[in-house]
Amino acid sequence: MAFPELHTPMRTIMTPGPVEVDPRVLRAMSTPILGQFDPAFTTIMNEVMEMLRLVFQTKNKWAFPIDGTSRSGNEAILCSIIEPGDKVLVPIFGRFGHLLVEICERYGAEVHTIECSWGEVFDPQVVIKEIKKVSPKITAIVHGETSTGCMQPLKEIGVACRELDVLLVVDAVASIGGTDVKVDEWCIDGLIGGTQKCLSVPSGMAPITYNERIEKIIQSRKKVERGIATEEDRQKVLSHRPIISNYFDLSMLQDYWGPRRLNHHTEATSMIYALREGLRLVLEEGLEKRFARHKIHESALVAGVKAMGLTLFGDQENKLPCVTCIGIPEGIDGEAVRGMLLNEFSIEIASSFGPLHGKIWRIGTMGFSCRKENILFVLASLEAVLLRQGFEVNRGEALQAALDVYVGKTEKVGVGRGSI
Incomplete structure (x- = not known):
């Protein structure tokens, strides 16, 4: 049996690991x-x-x-x-x-x-x-x-x-x-x-x-x-x-x-x-600048998720900056949403384990995956998928809320489009 040359699909990986x-x-x-x-x-x-x-x-x-x-x-x-x-x-x-x-x-x-x-x-x-x-x-x-x-x-x-x-x-x-x-x-x-x-x-x-x-x-x-x-x-x-x-x-x-x-x-x-x-x-970017980059993209993602009409899970005062947990709305099939994100948009987000399985999604904003274009892409795609799944999304609000976070902040830490 002959096996073809390896070709893997291009993905936007927004899980808590592995990342891009x-x-x-x-x-x-x-x-x-x-x-x-x-x-x-x-x-x-x-x-x-x-x-x-x-x-x-x-x-x-x-x-x-x-x-x-x-x-x-x-x-x-x-x-x-x-x-x-x-x-x-x-x-x-x-x-x-x-x-x-x-x-x-x-x-x-x-x-x-x-x-x-x-x-x-x-x-x-x-x-x-x-x-x-x-x-x-x-x-x-x-x-x-x-x-x-x-x-x-x-x-x-x-x-x-x-x-x-x-x-x-x-x-x-x-x-x-x-x-x-x-x-x-x-x-x-x-x-x-x-x-x-x-x-x-x-x-x-x-x-x-x-x-x-x-x-x-x-x-x-x-x-x-x-x-x-x-x-x-x-x-x-x-x-x-x-x-x-x-x-x-x-x-x-x-x-x-x-x-x-x-x-x-x-x-x-x-x-x-x-x-x-x-x-x-990591050292070329500088630790403090790298940590600030993760925080800004986290803030943009969180703002977009909230503006969309979704709720965050967990203690927000002690939130891990590179992982955002989102409550799956009642009546929505969380795995169907993840499947559609993967199949239609080539975006991967994660579910969770144990008592949280089927109750939350987890979006990772880690390292090279932690980029402005990825944040905006995942918010736009998640909104589109939730609309198809019957959830009453606040249409168009997520991207605007994320952009509001980015305006005035990108020059400070270099998180504009195309940067990491």
């Missing part, structure tokens, strides 16, 4: 392959580490990508520091808090959870109170929860964790590159990012960073494995029988990314090229 990849990143991926220990390639690896420190706003020694989708970063950090019986607190306010619970449980942690309704976030004092009650070794929490479009304030929690000698591990997959994330200032010990969202790089890597508090745990476990710990330490660790992945073992990855360059796996060369270019573009 910057053409400059795609060009970088076509760069010729280098050997993983070629000095030219190890120089690129070092550049990626340095750029990650700048994007993460940290002075941490360790900042490098895990080969795998975003979940691999969560697992790499957690499996490298959890020993069976360790207490881990996971505050859950959406789907990905449950994922953190599952990973921790698989590595033998004693997991404690608190939950709030989907569409809300925690008062930091509630989390701090629970930390004091549970006395966990680790608090693991999501920063930007794409399933609900909400963003958890972290600074108070981070400061409290540091004072109480609790490790704070943060899933910032959806927020890195789209809104402010201050690793050092917020006292975050370990942080996981993602490539396929606000960085506008294809899915397949999970940039992480962690500090000396986490490295100390990694090194202590490594010493036992190498037989250079004290007998007391050895017996303590062996009695716990720690479970640790080979592929996601940060002690081994440190030897690979560090100056020793010990072989661990074959690096995903083209993805490193892509990540380097994606990070370069």
